[in-house]
Amino acid sequence: MIITLAALAVFFAADLIVTGRKPHVPSTKECLLHIGFFIAAALIFGGLIWICAGPKPAVEFYSGWLTEYSLSVDNLFIFVIIMSNFAVPRQMQKYVLGVGITLALVLRGIFILLGAAIVTRFTWVFLFFGVFLIYTAVSLLHGDSGDDEYKENRLIRFLRKVMKLTDEYDGRRLRTVKGGVRYFTPMLIVFIAIGTTDVMFAFDSIPAIFGLTKDPFIVFTTNVFALLGLQQLYFLLGSLLDRLVYLPIGLSVVLGFIGIKLIMEALRGNTLPFINGGKGISSIPDIPTWASLAVIIVSLGTAAAASLMKARVPGTGKKG
Secondary structure (H helix, E strand, C coil), rough: HHHHHHHHHHHHHHHHHHHHHHHCCCCCHHHHHHHHHHHHHHHHHHHHHHHCCCCHHHHHHHHHHHHHHHHHHHHHHHHHHHHHHCCCCCCHHHHHHHHHHHHHHHHHHHHHHHHHHHHHHHHHHHHHHHHHHHHHHHHCCCCCCCCCCCCCCCCHHHHHHHEEECCCCCCCCCCEEEEEEECCCCHHHHHHHHHHHHHHHHHHHHHHHCCCCCCCHHHHHHHHHHHCCCHHHHHHHHHHHHHHHCCHHHHHHHHHHHHHHHHHHHHHHCCCCCCHHHCCCCCCCCCHHHHHHHHHHHHHHHHHHHHHHHHHCCCCCCCC
């Protein structure tokens, strides 16, 4: 586990250092190479899990990775809006995403540790997770996912009040001097906005992964591999993001399915006295991991294919 986490940390650090030294807008070829590399790395990692631990944890990893990756693509909508709201220079956007995503990964790691501690002690928490995921699924169907606009969270609004901020960027610097006075640049606020906003999204993605596996190591690594290459995906999809019109429907089906799966599991193994005298309901079936993976692949694959077909028809879909 330590070797794996160290290797993944090197991936992030190397990409961040290279990007920071040479800020630029990546070409389509560069994006495709990076994304292809990270997807291949995830597939190989799942294969190694299969060899070392067996098919069940490997299928759990693939299921969690596909779910997290799809949710991350959906989250790119809000990243586009944040970059626009803060007028981040395009050549600096990859670097900003790198730092913001690294911050998000650290915060997600803390969130995952807390979640793992809770779910191992209190099985009934899956009831809340399940209901929340179903609510999120319904919200996605009704277009209430919050992707249409970005509102600064309380932390950002607080920092604006207590810190001396300038509206002008100074390269990658977090602080600059104007008229002999030191100011923080918008770069700091953008880092925090990307990182904290991503953690807000984790409130639905992390419970979804715990609905597929209870292993904190797999939960964390699925998050890592979903975030790797997200910078390049941001530039590759770019204006094409709003053409994925059916992605929310596919995600809604996945989250709804996992929500129901969590509720079933909570009822089956619960020890609460008002649920079958604290004995749980053993007659509730256990949905196998391979079935979860099949639902995820079919739902997301159908949504992606339908979106591409609609985008090819003249006069349909949104304009990017």
